[in-house]
Amino acid sequence: MSAIIMNIALTYAQICLIVAFGFATARMLKGPRAQDRVLGLDTLYINAMLLFLVIGVDNGNVFFFEAAIVIAIVGFVATVSLAKFLMRGEVIE
Amino acid sequence: MNSHIETLPLWAAILIAVLLVIGSTLTLLGNIGLLRFRTFYERLHAPTLGVSWGTAAIILASMLMFSLHLGRPVIHELIVGVFVMITAPVTLMLLGRAALRRDRARGLDLNVRRITPPDSKAVDGDEPGPTDEIR
Amino acid sequence: MSRYFPHPLMFVALLLMWLALTRFSLGHLVLGSAIAMGASWVVGLLRPKRVRIRSWRALIVLFFTVGYDIIRSNIQVAVIIVRDLLGHKRSPGFILLKLRLRDRNALATLAMIITATPGTAWIEHDPEDGRLLLHILDLREEQDWQVLIGDRYELLLMEIFE
Numbered sequence: 001m002s003a004i005i006m007n008i009a010l011t012y013a014q015i016c017l018i019v020a021f022g023f024a025t026a027r028m029l030k031g032p033r034a035q036d037r038v039l040g041l042d043t044l045y046i047n048a049m050l051l052f053l054v055i056g057v058d059n060g061n062v063f064f065f066e067a068a069i070v071i072a073i074v075g076f077v078a079t080v081s082l083a084k085f086l087m088r089g090e091v092i093e
Numbered sequence: 094m095n096s097h098i099e100t101l102p103l104w105a106a107i108l109i110a111v112l113l114v115i116g117s118t119l120t121l122l123g124n125i126g127l128l129r130f131r132t133f134y135e136r137l138h139a140p141t142l143g144v145s146w147g148t149a150a151i152i153l154a155s156m157l158m159f160s161l162h163l164g165r166p167v168i169h170e171l172i173v174g175v176f177v178m179i180t181a182p183v184t185l186m187l188l189g190r191a192a193l194r195r196d197r198a199r200g201l202d203l204n205v206r207r208i209t210p211p212d213s214k215a216v217d218g219d220e221p222g223p224t225d226e227i228r
Numbered sequence: 229m230s231r232y233f234p235h236p237l238m239f240v241a242l243l244l245m246w247l248a249l250t251r252f253s254l255g256h257l258v259l260g261s262a263i264a265m266g267a268s269w270v271v272g273l274l275r276p277k278r279v280r281i282r283s284w285r286a287l288i289v290l291f292f293t294v295g296y297d298i299i300r301s302n303i304q305v306a307v308i309i310v311r312d313l314l315g316h317k318r319s320p321g322f323i324l325l326k327l328r329l330r331d332r333n334a335l336a337t338l339a340m341i342i343t344a345t346p347g348t349a350w351i352e353h354d355p356e357d358g359r360l361l362l363h364i365l366d367l368r369e370e371q372d373w374q375v376l377i378g379d380r381y382e383l384l385l386m387e388i389f390e
Contacts, residue, residue, distance in 0.1 A: 001103055002098070002102065002103050002106030002107075003101075003106075005103075005106045005107060006098045006101065006109065006110055007098070008110070009110030009111075009114055010113065012117065013114065013116070013117035014117075016117035016120065016121040017117050017120060017121070019121060019124075020120050020123075020143075021124075023121075023124040023125060023127060024124050024127060024128075027127050027128050033192075035188055035195070036133055036136065039127070039133075039137065039140065042140060042184055042185075042188075043123070043124060043127055043143065046140060046147075046148070046177070046181075047143065049148075050143065050147060050148060053151050053155050053170070054113065054117070054151060057113070057154060057155050057158050060096075060097035060098070060159075060162055062159065062167075065155070068173055069172065069176070072177055076176075076184060079184040080183060083188045083190075083191050084191075086188075086192075086195070087187065087190060
């Protein structure tokens, strides 16, 4: 019984996150302005992190958590440097 | 097939399933908002849904699952939560400021509504005007 | 003592993070302490303003207030997005507030709270005269934002940090 409930919830969560992935990618490709693309990329990173956590719950494997934390860190640095570039045209002043 | 799922007690399975559904639905709604809203500043609100309770619910589900599966408290997911909680405002603030700077450079009127506290005249002398533009 | 532990709160936070990422054992306690000490010493070289929490009671009150507000506004924004899908009208807009907070740590905390709460976005703050520009997803007349931001959060933050 618990396996059926969990499998339905896990499948639903993964479908939701993959559809969300598609929406964020669409916003990134569509623009229309540069900051929209960066925001799409940031959301894409968060979705990827959540998807990895859900896959980790699905597989019972702790190592997906480590991939999730790496994605979170890389996403943060990437978005901050891109936003900084949009603000001043330079990353490091 | 997945032994760690089959050994879960029923109450835990229901709780984890509910948390997963809440988290992923909120994230999906945030992304729908990201795609559908018309202006950039509205879109800036959309990812916060996934960042706040989207992440929190999925992290709680993962913590509960691994704690029951491994038989000891597993709290390292909290670090992801704290990290996302601290970093997401930084990126969103920077993006908001970058957009504002670029809009000002293009001379866009943002139509700001000014709200002043009752004792603001004691703080400084400027009067709120009806057509107030930000600098 | 304060030469070797310039930031005790940071030290404790880093040590807890190390122990959470690994499994608790004596070796990890020693290694984590050494790393946390080195890291907080390096942070001391950057000379940030020392965090001094004056009122732990206010911190706990703030924690629960913010937790409740985040849950409530999550539901609100989810409803707004669903209504938007169904074609309802909204009125997003900017508002300009005046803050009395001056402490940098308190302002950083307020920025985190406002951005983490769906429906409000922190756009710009002017440290000279305390003007704060916010963007609100659904700006309705009946809501008093000055009361929400100013009295709910600002007074508590002033009690904690200043």
